[in-house]
Amino acid sequence: MTSSAARETSSRWESQRSFDELGRPLRDITFCVVDLETTGGSAEGGSMITEIGAVKVRGGEVLGEFQTLVDPRTEIPAFIAVLTGISNAMVAGAPPIESALPSFLEFAAGTVLVAHNAPFDVGFLRYFAEQQGRAWPRFEVLDTAKLARRVITRDDAPNCKLSSLAKAFKSGTTPNHRALSDARATVDVLHGLMERLGGLGVHTLEELQTFSSRVTPAQRRKRHLAEGLPHAPGVYLFRDERQRVLYVGTSRDLRSRVRSYFTASETRSRMGEMVGIASSVDGIECATPLEAEVRELRLIAEHKPRYNRRSRFPERVHFVKLTREPWPRLSLVRRVLDDDADYLGPFSSKKAAEKCLAALHDTFPVRQCSDRIGRKPGGTSPCVLAEMGRCLSPCDGSVDEATYAAVVRQLRDTLLRRPDEVVEAINAKMAALAADERFEEAGVHRDRLAAFVRAAARTQRLSALTRCPEVVAARREDDGRWAVHVVRHGRLAAAGVIPSGADANGYVVTLRASAETVGGAPGPVPAATAEETEKVLRWLESPGIRLVTVDGEWTCPVGGATRHLAVHDAVNQSRLSLVPFDDRRGLSTVHRPAR
Template sequence: MITEIGAVKVRAGEVLGEFQTLVNPHTPIPAFIAVLTGITNSMVADAPSIDSALPAFLEFAAGSVLVAHNAQFDVGFLRHFALAQGRAWPTFEVLDTARLARRVVTRDDAPNCKLSSLARVFNSSTTPNHRALADARATVDVLHGLMERLGGVGVHTLEELQTFSSRVTPEQRRKRHLAERLPHAPGVYLFRDDQERVLYVGTSRDLRTRVRSYFTASETRSRMGEMVGIASRVDGVVCATPLEAEVRELRLIAQHKPRYNRRSRFPEKVHFLKLTREIWPRLSLVRRVIDDDADYLGPFASRKTAEKCLAALHEAFPVRQCSDHLSRQPSRTPCVLAEMGRCLSPCDGSTDLTSYAAVVRSLRDSLVHDPDDVVEVLQRRMLRLADEERFEEAQVHRDRLSAFLRAAARTQRLSALTSCPEIVGARREDDGRWAVHVVRHGRLAAAGVIPAGTDAHTYVEGLRKSAETVASAPGPVPAATAEESEKVLRWLESPGVRLVSVEGVWCCPVRGATRHLALHDAVNHSRLSLVPFDERRGLPVVHRP
C-alpha cells in the first residue's frame, strides 16, 4: 500500500512546484514501516485515500518525465493503483537515477548507489529520510549531479541519458551525427569506413533510431565499439516492408561480406546430399546443385550435419558407398561393407538391377515423400541399444535421425515454394495498410504497400509487372539462398497473410518429414533444460512443507 506521495517539478534547474500528500492505506501500518518512515496510523487517519490522491498526482505530473530512484518500484505501485481504478496509465518517459548511477559512480566515489550515499556524493541540500518529498528533493540534486558528469562526455539528451553506458567511448558518442540524415522508416543500414568498404550491414524497422543506438550506448559489444570507431559514414536503404529489409540485408551481406557481420556472409558455403542418376545410383556429398535430374537433400550449413544425415540414410538403405562408376555388369572384389551386409554389393554381382532399383526407389521416396522407413530402422536400433544400456551409441543414432528429419522437412518445404513460378501474398500491417509481396521461385521479386485510396487490384497488377524476372532452376533453392527463401516462407505462412494468386502447385507431402519434428523438438528442448549434476550448486533451494 502507498502511505505518501511526494514529487518536485523541475525545468532547466528551476523548481516549478512541489506535490506532497499522505495517503490513508485503510490498513494498519506495520511497525517496521512506521519506524523506517516516521509515518504512523494517526498521521494518515484523516489523509485522502489513493482513489483521490493518485488523480491529483497524475494531474500535477502531466507532460513530465518521471525521475525516481529505483523507478521500477515506485512507478510499479502507481501503475498498479491506476489499473485498479480503471485509469489508463499516461505514456510517461521514466528515468531511473539508481540505474544511471551504477553506470557513472565508481566505488571510489561511494560505497554503494543508495540515495543517501549519492546525496552525500553530490552535496544534496536535502538529506533523504524515507519521506516522499524529502527523497524527491534529494533525487533532484542527484539527477543534476549525474547530468553534470555526463555532459562532459557528450551526453545531452534524454535518450542519451537513458541509454548511457560507460562501455561506450566518447569517440563513439561524437559520431552520433552519422545517424541524423537517416529517416524513421524500415530498411537496411550500412556502416562504411574511409575507403568506402562496408564494415557492417543491419536492418531495422526504424533506421534512424537503430543507428543512433550505436552511439548513445545500449550497444555494449566490444566488437561493435571497434566497428563504430572505424566507421566514417552510414548509408540507409529505405524498404517498403520489413520483409524486404530482411531480404536486402541478406543479399548485401552476401555481396560485401562485411568483416563485422558474423552470419550469412558465405551463403555459397553449403553442402547437399545427392541421389545420383546412374546405372547403380548412390548417395554423394556435393557443394552445388546442377540440372542433372537427380534428387537433392539440403542445403546443409555444415559438412558435419550433412555427414550425420548421410549416415542415417546408409543405416536404412544398403546402397553402395563407393564413388566408382560401375558398368551394367561389374565384376570386382566386394568391399568390407558388403562383407558386413551393409551394402547390396553390385560390384561383384550379388544383386541385380531390379532389386537394387527397388531399394533406390524406397530411398528416393524417403527423401521426397515419406521418411517412415528411415525412422523405423533407426528407432528400432536405438531401442535395442538402450535395452543393452549402450546409451552413447543410441544417442549417435538419435542425432543422425534428427539431422535427417530436419533436412528432409526443410528440403520438402523449400522445394514446394521454389517450384512455384509466382506467389503473390498480402497482409494488413499494424498501421492498417496492406503489404504485398511477389515471390518467384522462392525469391522475393517485389514488395510494396498499397497507398490509401488506391485500387488494390490495379496496384497489385502494377507490382507484378514491375517485379524482378526470376528464371527457374533445379534444386530446392534455385533462385535465392536458403535463408532468403525461408524468410519468405515464414512470412507467407504467418497469420493474416492472404494469397492473392498462386501460379503452380504449392503443397508439401502429407506424410512428409515435418510431422516427425514435434517429437524431436520436444526431446531437444528437454535435453537443453536439464542441469548437469556438477552444476546443480547454482540452483536455488526451495523449502516445501
C-alpha cells in the same frame, strides 16, 4: 534578404534540425519518479504494495507529488515494518491497490517513469494492473540504478545504492524507506546524473537511456553521420575512408538505429572498433521491413564486410544428394546440379550434413562407396559394411536391381515426403540403447535424427515455395496500409506499400509488372539463398497474410517432416537451459535489490 540574415536563418534551421535528429531534449521531458514499499520481494509470490510515492518533474521543476498508503489486506512482516516504519495500524483503512493504482496511473499519464531499480517497482505496478484487467500504459522507463552503474566510479560512491548516490549528489532528502522520501531522493539523483552526463554531450532522452561509458567521446562526435538518414525501414552501410563496406545492418528506423551506434546503446567492443574506423554511413530506404531484411542479406553476401559475422558466405553450404545412376547412393555435395537427382539441404555446416547422412545410412542399406557400378555387377568382394548387414552390396551381386530400386524409392519418399521410416527406426534404436543405459550412444543417434528432421523440414518448406513461379501476398500493417510482396521461385522480386486511397488492384498490377524477372533452376533453393527464402516464408506464414495470386501449387506434404520438429526443438531448448554444476554464472536469484 541580406547574407547575414540568411546565415542567421540557416543557423536556426540547422539547430532545429539537429535537435529533431538527435532525439527529444531532456528539458522538455516530463518525468514521474516513483517508489514503492512492499511486504516482500515478489508480487507473483504474494507480496503486496503498502505505499506508493511519486514526484512529477520537468526541466528541473517539481510539477506535483503523489503519496498514498495501501492496505495490503495481509499482515506486514515484522522485519519489513522495522525497515520501513509502516505498521499494520497505519495501513488499516488505507485504500486498497484496486483504488490506489488507478489514481497513480492517472497522475503518471504521459510521463517517462523513473525508478531506482526500476524492474522491481515497475514490475509490481504492472503485475497488479494485469490482475485488475487494466491495460498497462506504454510508459518509457528509465532506471537510475542502471544509469548510475554506467557513470559512477568508486571515487564517487562506494556503490550504487540510493542512499550512497543521494549522499554523493548532496540530495536534500535522505532516503528512509518511505516511498515519497525515496522518490524525492531519486529525483535529486536523476538530476545529478543528467548534469554530469550533459558535460559528455548527452542532451536527449534517447542518449540518456542508452548511455554507456564504453562509448568514447570520439565515437559520440561521429553522431553527425546519422544526419540525413530517414525515419523509415531500410539498410545502412558503414564505410571507411576508402569507401570499403565495414558493416551492413537493417532497421525499421534507419536514423534512430544508426544514431544509437554513437549514443551508446551499442556497446559491443567489436562495434566500437568499427565505429572508430567508419567515415561515412549510407542508408538505403526500403518500402517494407521484409525488403530491408532481404537487401541486408544480399549486400552482406556481396561485400562480405569484416564486421558482419553472419550471412557473409551463403555459398559455403552442403547438400545430401541421392544420385541418379544404375545403383544410386547418397553423397555430400557443395552445389546443386541440373542432373535430375534429389537433394536435401542446404546445410550451413558440414557437420550437420554428416549427421543427417549418418541417420539415413542407419536406416537405408544403400551403398556408401563411390565406385561406378554397371548394371550387371559381380566379381568384387563385399566390403565391411556388407558383412555387417549395413549395405545391400550390389557390387558383388548380392542384391538384384528390383530389390535395390525398391529401397531407393523408400529413401526418396523419405527425403521428399514422409520421414517416418527414419524417425521410427532411430527412435527404436535410441530406446534400445537407453534401456541398456548406453546413453551416450543414444545421444549420438538423437543428434543425427534431429539433423535429419530439421533438414527434411527445411527442404520441404523451401521446395514448396521455390516451385511456384510467382506468389503475390499482402498484409495490413500497423499504420493501416497494405504491404505487398511479389515472390518468384522463392526470391523476393518486388515490395511496396499501397498508398492511402489508391486503387489496390491497379497498384498490384503495376508492382508485378516492375518486379525482377526470376527464372527457375534445379534444387530446393534455386533462385535465392536459403536464408532469404526462409525470411520470405516467415512473412508469408505470419498472421494477417492475404494471398493475392499464386502461380503454381504451394503446398507441403501433410505427413512431412515439419510435424516432427516440435519435439526436437523442445529437446534442444531444454538442453540449452541446463547449467552445469560447475558453472553457476547462468543462475540468478530474485530479490529486492538493496537501496
